[in-house]
Structures are given as structure tokens and as C-alpha cells.
Amino acid sequence: MIYTVLIPDNVDQKAVDLLEGTEGLNVVYTGKLSQEELAAQAGEAHAMIIRSGVKITPEVLAAAPNLKAVARAGVGVDNVDLDAATSHGVIVMNTPGGNTISTAEHTFGLMIALARYIPQGDASLRAGRWDRKSFVGVELKDKVLGLIGFGRIGKAIARRAQAFDMTVIAYDPYIEPSAGTELGVELVQLDALYAQADFISLHALITDETRGMLNTEAFAKMKDGVRIINASRGALINDADLAAAIESGKVAGAALDVYEPEPPTEDNPLIGMESVIHTPHLAASTSDAQVTVAVEAAQLIINTLLHDSPQNVVNSAVLT
């Protein structure tokens, strides 16, 4: 039996090489496909390796009768319809941990860039100005960093923030309060985090509970001049409410790596605002992280198809 592995997004070549060098696999590496192209190519696939650029929808699953497994080269599986995958008997796996450091470092870069107006200063100088008055920032030292979500990435940021003499607090209702002790992080209630934090960085999973959690009601509970960083998922923030909070001066600025939808639509109220800085979902985009997650995803597919040994299964109901 020869299994076909379709890779409909851009992944590191080392993963492709690993799969191509494995007997029993036929590898189809297309690079990033549109949803229509994906559905058209899905018919032969026994497995797929994806990133965040494609969605595994009921339509794609219906077009993929041979599909047994999907491996996400990354953490978030919000681009996979897990219920539909389970009902089609498709195992969904991810590679948590492989991009933690890259994402934490990018988040830290965004926080410093936000505090010191680095992108704005760069744009101003490139436009021929020598403006030092407009870009007076704030130090991170002695500021309170509030982390919403204290998992792998939240913890990695806490470690880095300590080196900058920040006080770190976190809200995460799904971990033990003692989880912060070793890192000197106090786990607090959400309203307390809003009331104390000078910087709020989002690292929670996107769920029904967290979708749109940063809204007008939440901003009203925050300190005046708070700065927001989001390298988790765009849907955690209500964009219109954040734009209004920035316009009113309540929020001093925001740094965003993620959007809902991606790419953001032309009418996104945050794009182009002077005090909002952006990257296009780049937090995990380092050569280091991309080798790790892609090779790990390839190995998950090999173990599943050839050794009947799936790991990191996200929709565990499919195994019962």
C-alpha cells in the first residue's frame, strides 16, 4: 500500500525530504493552496500536513474520502473543523512546543516596539522627517505585564519579562494557582489583571469563552494608557471596541500579529491607526521553529500511517 501525503501549505523542505525518503509514501507538496484548490486535490490524500493558511472544512473532508490523518505544523487547530474530522474518522494532531520560543520572542519584540514606537519612528525617518518629540515611549522596567493564558508561550514570556524587571501577573482559570510560583508570577482573577496591568498580552486558546473577550466592557476595567499585545488569535479581540478604546485614549496602543479573518479585511478599523503596529501572523515564522514543527508533523504522519501509532491527537474521540 502506498499512502499519499498532501502538503497544501508552505512547510520546511526538511519535512518534505523526510517524507519522500520514507518507503510507502507518495508526497504531493503544492505550497499554499486556495480552499477550492485544496478540495480539488484532496481526493487522493491519505494524510495532510497543514499550517494556518488552509482550513479543513466539512467541504474539504467530504472531498477527501481516503483521508486518515491531518497534522498541524504548529499549535492552533482552530482552522480544522474538529467535530467534522471526528465524524469522518480523521485523526487530527498538532506539534505543541516547537514554536513556543519563536512566538514568545516575537511577542516580546512587539511589546518593546509598542513601548518605544519603533515602527512609527522608522516610518517617520523613511518619510524624510527627523522627529524625536512624537515618539517618547515608556520603559518596561517596573511595569506590570498581565498575561491572559499561562500555558507554554505565556510562561516563556514571563521568564523573559523577569529579565526586564517587569512584574508579571497572569489569568488562567484552567491551571493551579501554584503554577506561577516557580516563575514568581501571581495568578490573579481577570478583573484584577485588568485593573493592574500596564501591558496585557494574550496567550489563551480561542474558545467560546475567550472569543471577543477584549471588548468595551473589558477595556473599561483596564488602567488608562494600557497597551495590548496579541500574538494568539485575532478573534480574542473585538476590533471595533479596541479601535474605539484607542481613539478615546483609554488604550495607548496595540501590537497585533493575528487577525480575524486572516488576512484582515480592508474595513478592519485597526489597520492604519497610528498607535497600532502589525505583523502578518509571523510569530512562529523562524527557520528554527519551522524546521522543528514541520519535521515533527511529518514524523506524526509517518507514525500514524505506517506504524498505526498516532500521537498528540487533538480529537481523541476519534480513537474510541
Ligand SMILES: NC(=O)C1=CN([C@@H]2O[C@H](COP(=O)(O)OP(=O)(O)OC[C@H]3O[C@@H](n4cnc5c(N)ncnc54)[C@H](O)[C@@H]3O)[C@@H](O)[C@H]2O)C=CC1
Ligand atoms: N502567532 C503565532 O504564530 C502563534 C500563535 N499561537 C497561539 O498562541 C496560543 C497559546 O499557545 P500555547 O501557549 O502553545 O498554548 P497552551 O495550550 O500551552 O496555553 C494556552 C493556555 O490558555 C489557557 N486558557 C484556556 N482558556 C482560557 C481562558 N478562558 N482564559 C485564560 N486562559 C485560558 C489554557 O489553560 C492554557 O494554559 C494559541 O492560541 C496558539 O494557537 C501559537 C504559536 C504561534
Ligand SMILES: O=C(O)CCC(=O)C(=O)O
Ligand atoms: O503556521 C504558523 O506560522 C502559525 C502558527 C500558529 O499560529 C500556531 O502554531 O498556532
